[in-house]
Amino acid sequence: MVVLKKVVIDPGHGGADPGALSADKKVKEKDITLSVSLKLGDLIKRNYPGIEVIYTRKTDVFVALDKRTEIANKNKADLFISIHVNAAVARAATGSETFVMGADKSSSNFEVTMLENSVIMMEGEDYATRYEGFEPNNPESYIIFTLLQNAHLEQSLEMASLVQKHFNNGPIKVSRGIKQGPLLVLWKTSMPSVLIELGFISNPLDFKILNNRANHDKFAALIFNAFKEYKQIYDKDYSNGRDTAAKEVIPGNGVQLFPDSNKKVVKQQSETHYRIQIMAVNKVLRSNSPDLKGRDANYIKVGNLYKYTIGEYPSINMAKEDLVSVRRDFPQAFIIVVRDGTIIPLNK
Numbered sequence: 062m063v064v065l066k067k068v069v070i071d072p073g074h075g076g077a078d079p080g081a082l083s084a085d086k087k088v089k090e091k092d093i094t095l096s097v098s099l100k101l102g103d104l105i106k107r108n109y110p111g112i113e114v115i116y117t118r119k120t121d122v123f124v125a126l127d128k129r130t131e132i133a134n135k136n137k138a139d140l141f142i143s144i145h146v147n148a149a150v151a152r153a154a155t156g157s158e159t160f161v162m163g164a165d166k167s168s169s170n171f172e173v174t175m176l177e178n179s180v181i182m183m184e185g186e187d188y189a190t191r192y193e194g195f196e197p198n199n200p201e202s203y204i205i206f207t208l209l210q211n212a213h214l215e216q217s218l219e220m221a222s223l224v225q226k227h228f229n230n231g232p233i234k235v236s237r238g239i240k241q242g243p244l245l246v247l248w249k250t251s252m253p254s255v256l257i258e259l260g261f262i263s264n265p266l267d268f269k270i271l272n273n274r275a276n277h278d279k280f281a282a283l284i285f286n287a288f289k290e291y292k293q294i295y296d297k298d299y300s301n302g303r304d305t306a307a308k309e310v311i312p313g314n315g316v317q318l319f320p321d322s323n324k325k326v327v328k329q330q331s332e333t334h335y336r337i338q339i340m341a342v343n344k345v346l347r348s349n350s351p352d353l354k355g356r357d358a359n360y361i362k363v364g365n366l367y368k369y370t371i372g373e374y375p376s377i378n379m380a381k382e383d384l385v386s387v388r389r390d391f392p393q394a395f396i397i398v399v400r401d402g403t404i405i406p407l408n409k
């Protein structure tokens with residue numbers, strides 16, 4: 062059985078790159094991220110002696126973004142947690158948010174994305190080669206991400222939603238939710254990965270909280286709680302390659318999924334069919350929600366996520382035909398297989 066056994070913790074910035082600064086420039090993002098990261102690692106090691114914790118840095122040193130990714134990939138980590146502190150020109154901006162990799166550059170997420178990516182300009186003149194011609198401050202550069210297929214998006218979203226859920230009980234209660242953005246540090250990680258922005262150093266109230274070391278223990282504990290819950294779901298649901306946590310589907314379209322096999326099955330299709338998954342979100346959307354772009358979609362609830370799907374196809378080729386047009390609205394859409402009431406990875 063596969064279980065989560067290696068986690069990479071990535072304290073944002075470091076060394077010559079201080080990250081975001083407080084108004085008086087005395088408090089630096091890099092120190093807060095390191096403090097919270099080390100505390101988080103300690104909690105994981107203490108509670109799960111079998112889990113290996115790897116840091117991208119343990120001291121105040123500069124580490125390039127691609128090096129951070131490389132550390133995670135080379136170690137074949139099961140989860141990548143990057144910890145950051147936000148900043149905005151508007152001092153009123155407050156709250157925590159958790160990013161997963163995505164192509165969305167349509168909203169205010171882009172401001173954070175550009176800020177976090179701009180560090181590569183400190184990485185020497187070859188950065189453009191190393192990041193495939195990427196220019197952090199040129200919006201056109203972000204087009205390379207629109208072709209992105211993130212195999213680990215769902216698990217990343219799962220972890221992100223758990224972090225934001227636990228942050229509701231934290232020292233900074235405002236949650237800005239889960240965001241998708243083309244973040245270079247997450248781009249090429251080959252495992253589920255999240256980037257947590259604890260709060261805004263530019264906001265007077267957030268700053269007061271972030272600048273108090275006792276709160277670093279609290280942030281670490283909250284991320285740990287999310288990790289613990291994620292591990293439970295991950296070990297149970299993804300260990301044998303099946304989404305055994307698949308719980309329900311909205312009525313009306315064939316398949317019904319139930320929390321456990323002891324419950325009476327009212328209706329269950331045994332044959333295999335295909336659907337196109339367009340997104341996974343942490344809440345139910347209105348049927349006229351603009352996020353669905355006018356599409357007729359159903360959801361399947363798996364863990365804390367609602368996986369929105371389009372269509373029900375008897376053959377994969379029929380699903381593939383539709384996928385082309387669906388991807389015009391949802392570039393990250395992909396085909397899923399539903400068999401005996403559970404979602405099965407396509408490669409099985």
Ligand SMILES: [Zn+2]
Pocket residue numbers: 073074080081090145146177
């Ligand atoms: Zn940062």
